[in-house]
Structure formats: C-alpha cells, structure tokens
Amino acid sequence: MRPRTLERSLVIAADPEAVWAIAGGFAGLADWHPHLPPAGLEDGADPEVPGAVRVFAVDGAVVARELLLAHEPAARRYRYTLLEPLALPVDEYVATLAVHPHPDGAEVRWSAAYRATDEVAAQVEARFGDGVYATGLRALAERLTSTR
Numbered sequence: 001m002r003p004r005t006l007e008r009s010l011v012i013a014a015d016p017e018a019v020w021a022i023a024g025g026f027a028g029l030a031d032w033h034p035h036l037p038p039a040g041l042e043d044g045a046d047p048e049v050p051g052a053v054r055v056f057a058v059d060g061a062v063v064a065r066e067l068l069l070a071h072e073p074a075a076r077r078y079r080y081t082l083l084e085p086l087a088l089p090v091d092e093y094v095a096t097l098a099v100h101p102h103p104d105g106a107e108v109r110w111s112a113a114y115r116a117t118d119e120v121a122a123q124v125e126a127r128f129g130d131g132v133y134a135t136g137l138r139a140l141a142e143r144l145t146s147t148r
Contacts, residue, residue: 001091
C-alpha cells in the first residue's frame with residue numbers, strides 16, 4: 001500500500017460564511033448531500049467536539065462510521081477518519097472538508113490522504129472522489145445558488 005491523495009474542489013458564488021453554515025456541520029452532511037443516507041452521532045456526541053462518531057445507516061444497517069478528528073470553525077474546516085466498516089480496503093484515510101475565501105465567493109475543498117494499492121486507488125477516485133466528493137460539492141453549490 002502506497003500513500004495517496006484525493007481532492008475535489010469547487011468555487012461557489014456565495015459568501016464563505018454562508019457556505020460554512022451549511023457544509024461545516026459534521027452531523028449535517030446528509031442534509032445537503034443527495035446520495036448519503038441520514039447520519040446520526042453515537043452516544044449523543046457533540047458534532048463539534050473531536051471524538052464524535054458519525055454513523056450512516058441504511059434500513060438499520062450501519063454502512064459507514066467516521067470519527068471527527070478536528071473541527072475548526074474559525075478556519076472553516078473539519079477533519080475526520082473512516083472507521084469500520086470500510087467501503088474499500090484503505091488504510092489511514094483522513095479527509096478534510098474546508099471552505100476558503102475566493103475572489104468569486106468561496107472555494108470548497110474536500111480532500112483525503114490515505115494508503116491503498118494501485119487497483120484500490122482507482123476505485124477510491126471513482127467512489128469517493130467522483131461519487132461522494134464531486135457530487136456533494138455540486139449539490140452544495142446548487143443549494144446555495146438556486147435561491148439567489
């Protein structure tokens with residue numbers, strides 16, 4: 001397994017604080033992402049405190065668990081890691097969702113660092129990069145710009 005990186009970004013014609021107000025909630029990802037099931041937090045955790053575990057379930061079966069590593073509202077970013085069950089055989093997967101000022105509004109960057117084989121890296125690019133990250137960023141942009 002080799003070290004890998006994954007990133008998708010999108011510039012949205014909206015104020016960075018407005019973008020962060022929607023995208024910055026660790027527990028609220030499924031509120032704006034069209035392909036993710038609703039998420040809950042284990043043990044009533046505070047979604048802004050590192051250590052919170054976000055759980056995605058479909059028909060009562062847990063499909064993903066993610067641990068919040070850092071939540072930094074002043075920097076408009078949070079970091080998390082994947083827990084079992086893993087959708088793909090990767091190690092040390094740490095993702096960051098960040099909102100940065102941009103001359104045209106806000107740039108939202110969703111990135112990850114992880115370890116995987118060459119075969120799995122292509123699947124990660126397709127499933128997480130295109131299927132989750134890019135799809136989510138487009139949906140976020142649509143939500144923020146369709147009301148203008």
